[in-house]
Amino acid sequence: MSEAELRAWAPDGVPEIHAGDDLPAIVVDAVGALESGDVVVVSSKVVSKAEGRQVVAEDREQAITAETVRVVATREQPGGGVTRIVENRLGIVGAAAGVDASNVEPGTVLLLPEDPDASAARLRTALIAATGAAVGVIVTDTLGRPWRRGQTDIAIGAAGIALVDDLRGQPDTSGRPMSVAVVAVADEIASLADLVKGKAENRPIAVVRGVGRYVIDADGPGARSVVRTGDEDMFRLGSAEAYADGYSDGYAEGSKESADTAEDEIDGGAW
Amino acid sequence: MSEAELRAWAPDGVPEIHAGDDLPAIVVDAVGALESGDVVVVSSKVVSKAEGRQVVAEDREQAITAETVRVVATREQPGGGVTRIVENRLGIVGAAAGVDASNVEPGTVLLLPEDPDASAARLRTALIAATGAAVGVIVTDTLGRPWRRGQTDIAIGAAGIALVDDLRGQPDTSGRPMSVAVVAVADEIASLADLVKGKAENRPIAVVRGVGRYVIDADGPGARSVVRTGDEDMFRLGSAEAYADGYSDGYAEGSKESADTAEDEIDGGAW
Numbered sequence: 001m002s003e004a005e006l007r008a009w010a011p012d013g014v015p016e017i018h019a020g021d022d023l024p025a026i027v028v029d030a031v032g033a034l035e036s037g038d039v040v041v042v043s044s045k046v047v048s049k050a051e052g053r054q055v056v057a058e059d060r061e062q063a064i065t066a067e068t069v070r071v072v073a074t075r076e077q078p079g080g081g082v083t084r085i086v087e088n089r090l091g092i093v094g095a096a097a098g099v100d101a102s103n104v105e106p107g108t109v110l111l112l113p114e115d116p117d118a119s120a121a122r123l124r125t126a127l128i129a130a131t132g133a134a135v136g137v138i139v140t141d142t143l144g145r146p147w148r149r150g151q152t153d154i155a156i157g158a159a160g161i162a163l164v165d166d167l168r169g170q171p172d173t174s175g176r177p178m179s180v181a182v183v184a185v186a187d188e189i190a191s192l193a194d195l196v197k198g199k200a201e202n203r204p205i206a207v208v209r210g211v212g213r214y215v216i217d218a219d220g221p222g223a224r225s226v227v228r229t230g231d232e233d234m235f236r237l238g239s240a241e242a243y244a245d246g247y248s249d250g251y252a253e254g255s256k257e258s259a260d261t262a263e264d265e266i267d268g269g270a271w
Numbered sequence: 272m273s274e275a276e277l278r279a280w281a282p283d284g285v286p287e288i289h290a291g292d293d294l295p296a297i298v299v300d301a302v303g304a305l306e307s308g309d310v311v312v313v314s315s316k317v318v319s320k321a322e323g324r325q326v327v328a329e330d331r332e333q334a335i336t337a338e339t340v341r342v343v344a345t346r347e348q349p350g351g352g353v354t355r356i357v358e359n360r361l362g363i364v365g366a367a368a369g370v371d372a373s374n375v376e377p378g379t380v381l382l383l384p385e386d387p388d389a390s391a392a393r394l395r396t397a398l399i400a401a402t403g404a405a406v407g408v409i410v411t412d413t414l415g416r417p418w419r420r421g422q423t424d425i426a427i428g429a430a431g432i433a434l435v436d437d438l439r440g441q442p443d444t445s446g447r448p449m450s451v452a453v454v455a456v457a458d459e460i461a462s463l464a465d466l467v468k469g470k471a472e473n474r475p476i477a478v479v480r481g482v483g484r485y486v487i488d489a490d491g492p493g494a495r496s497v498v499r500t501g502d503e504d505m506f507r508l509g510s511a512e513a514y515a516d517g518y519s520d521g522y523a524e525g526s527k528e529s530a531d532t533a534e535d536e537i538d539g540g541a542w
Binding site: 004145197253255258 | 274275276277278279280281282283344346356358363364416417418419420421422423424425434435438453454455456458459460462463465466467468469470474481482496497498499500504505506507508509510511512513514515516517518519520521522523524525526527528529530532
């Protein structure tokens with residue numbers, strides 16, 4: 001297949017997944033024959049189910065709190081309730097910390113896999129052993145974006161696949177360095193797989209053929225390497241939260257300096 | 272083609288585009304025969320070139336300023352220069368306001384199309400007339416994300432295609448409402464097309480087959496409808512900018528209240 005062509009499909013007939021199921025065997029069974037360079041994309045939902053990440057929680061909010069490393073922004077919803085944008089255990093910034101309350105048993109919620117990169121690596125090992133093909137594996141979740149409606153799927157776990165295609169320093173067609181320079185390859189593959197897997201259907205697994213130039217020989221750096229928080233993060237806090245922090249600090253400083261000045265005035269008056 | 276399968280390809284042999292070129296004719300020629308339900312994805316770069324949006328600008332910064340509606344965040348780069356995250360004319364929040372300095376003639380930069388939704392509509396009309404197929408059209412640009420490394424392609428113009436698939440209120444497989452509810456379909460299609468079009472190559476046009484359930488009978492609401500700024504925007508400003516605003520307001524208020532108190536004290540002393 002040329003670089004200018006790709007195919008993706010999501011096999012039917014994947015059984016409902018339960019805690020303790022042998023997911024690698026189920027995935028091998030579902031995808032059938034593979035070619036080297038294929039990328040197998042698996043929804044984190046089924047990875048979590050197989051890993052027993054379904055927890056009893058009448059209160060979804062409690063589970064979100066437990067999965068949260070850092071609150072980025074909160075906002076009251078018009079209909080009641082609060083939207084929380086948080087950084088979760090995996091470094092991913094989004095609503096609800098990846099806690100999933102749909103397509104699960106009533107009275108339970110589903111947490112993200114403990115270590116999705118490790119889950120992807122286990123799936124990769126099983127797929128290579130079963131098919132003989134050098135394939136990559138991506139574990140996906142669905143994530144909102146701050147300034148655009150709707151969610152897209154992203155890679156939260158990866159093995160055997162480059163996460164990004166770093167073109168920095170490469171010349172464009174007229175010989176100048178390219179300004180758009182780091183292609184988020186794994187996230188783009190996750191998004192395309194979403195279009196064939198769907199949300200409500202029982203098609204949690206997709207095969208993508210035609211992106212083999214991004215398949216690598218080792219497990220690789222994993223999806224965690226794509227996280228950009230910390231010093232590089234220009235949106236560490238929501239605007240309202242950052243404003244409130246600044247207001248509080250500014251108020252304290254303003255009061256203090258003004259009090260110092262007033263004291264000078266009072267002292268001056270005593271002369 | 273079933274919903275669980277898709278294909279995408281980017282035809283070779285698209286000529287270099289110049290101002291005044293008949294882009295619809297060039298796209299029709301490049302894609303060949305189409306089927307109803309196909310989506311044709313075109314990089315905004317070639318739309319801009321055909322529309323003469325290449326402007327002389329030794330100073331890219333100047334062009335960015337002109338395209339900026341609102342500065343969201345700025346940050347000095349370690350190597351010099353300033354990264355500006357801005358909202359551009361189209362409501363899109365990103366670096367450099369969509370001003371492109373790669374793959375263009377030296378001494379010039381390329382602005383985004385004046386109205387990418389209108390550009391998409393013109394392409395759609397031409398493609399339907401030429402092929403007889405009911406197709407959708409997406410015009411793409413490449414955009415960074417705040418908390419993840421790398422850029423993905425998004426839809427900045429659209430005609431004949433649903434921008435999102437709103438599943439809110441629909442039951443999941445166990446009958447509960449779905450928590451992840453609005454799929455950013457057009458952005459996911461834009462991202463997948465990026466994987467076959469590439470960046471430096473002369474393949475700015477892709478055809479996506481297998482997403483026909485999102486193709487609609489009219490031009491539709493356009494990509495502008497996906498923009499989420501204004502009241503809904505929890506990241507209206509960068510954290511540093513919002514903090515600075517808050518600090519300034521807090522300082523003024525703290526100084527004032529402290530001065531009022533001091534005045535009371537001075538007045539009290541005069542008794």
